[in-house]
Amino acid sequence: MTRTTVETEIIAKAIHLACRAPSLHNSQPWRWVLGHAAVDLFADHERVVRSADRSGREAIISCGAALDHLRMAMAAAGWRTNVDPFPNPSERDHLASVDFTPAHYVTSAERDRADAILSRRTDRLPLQAPSQWESFEPVLRRTLDHSKATLDVVADDARPSLAEASRLTESIRRYDENYRDELHWWTRRFSLYQGVPPSALVSERERARVGIGREFPTTQHGRRRSDIAADHAKVLVLSTHEDTRADALNCGEALSTVLVECTTAGLATCTLTHITEIAEGRAVIQNLTGSSAFPQVLIRVGTAPALDEAPSLTPRRPMSEVLQIRR
Structure with a gap:
């Protein structure tokens, strides 16, 4: 397929949106290189959170989410993306090479998804149950590429077991000074x-x-959302068949899809990875879902009170640090 050169400004704006992707501790472990007709995505190994993410798996998941955000941003700008994953086997940090072809038209749904990238926040506060979940869940499942990741919903009555797995995870790390220092x-x-x-x-x-x-580390905030006595968010699990670098990248793309689709539906989300960072936590999740697949990411999905003020966007690195232009 013949590569088409896209204006630098269009791609730079799309990368700006792509960098709104979530990452472990907002570490933003990505680096982009814009060439004549392609964009190359690299993992920035210097920004891997070493104690929590010893294998670098979560950094690649974050890059996968950024890659899918790029696809959404370019679709809204009228371009289709073509991704060549891991194009250089001798360079492990080179995760993808992306080029573009013109789209025949842009749908309103594609514009809505790009707009949702800027609306998404990580909401760590208690949430109400997601509204109209029974009708939304099938829609969400249809948007996923199930060859990249599988989606399970943890049963509401299994929430205590999931909370126990979370406590187990934290207790194992209680005396890990490197982990605490990183936090x-x-x-x-x-x-x-x-x-x-x-x-x-x-x-x-x-x-x-x-x-x-x-x-x-806790803050001095008061009892925000005091009318929500307990969290009623649904808990989703994204899993992959194996635990390879390709699986992590695929999972990141699926994570992006879930977060953006939930945001366009007016739902709040919070990505969780601490339970999947240790084998004991992953075993609990597999038991709760009845799946032998590798649990990669958990996502809380719920409804934030309508009168809540939207939190500010979390900061991102300046484009001069994450984008190199070689045109």
Whole structure:
């Protein structure tokens, strides 16, 4: 297929949206190189959160989400993306090479998805049950490429077991000083464009009502959403057949799809990975879902109170740090 050169400004705007993808501790472990007719995506191994993500699996998941965000952004701009994954076997950090062909038209759904990228937030507070879930779940499943990842929904009555797995995960790491130091480093107050800002963290009481969140350093927030006594979000599990780098990249693309589709439906989301970082946690998830597939990511999906003020966007690295133009 003949490659088509797209204006630099169009691709730069799409990469700007792609970098709104979620990443572990907002570490943003990606690097983009724009050539004459293609964009290359690299994992930035210097930004891997080593103690939580020893294999670099979650960094690749984050890059997969950014790759799918790029696809959505380019679709809204009138371009179809063609992805060549892992094009250079001798360079492990080279995750994908992407080129583009003109689209015949742009649908309203494609525009809505691109708009939703900027609307999505990670909501760590308790959530109400997702509205009209019974009718939305089949729609969500149809949007997924099931060759990339499978989707399971944890039964509501299994929530206590999931909370116990979360506590087990944290207890195993209680005396891991490197892990704790990393948590504090990525949530420090003086960071300008990376890490988790204080406004996105929760107090001890707020976290206790959710029950399955990562134990970040707590904040001095009061009892926000005090009318929600316990979290009623649905918990989704994205799994892959194996645990290869290709599986992680595929899972990241599926994660992007789920988050954006939920956002367009007016639902709040929170991505969770701490339980899947250890074998014991993954075993609990497999038992709850009845699947032998490799659990990669959990996602809380619910409804935030209508009168809640939308939190500010979390910071992102400047484009000068993540995009290199070689035209």
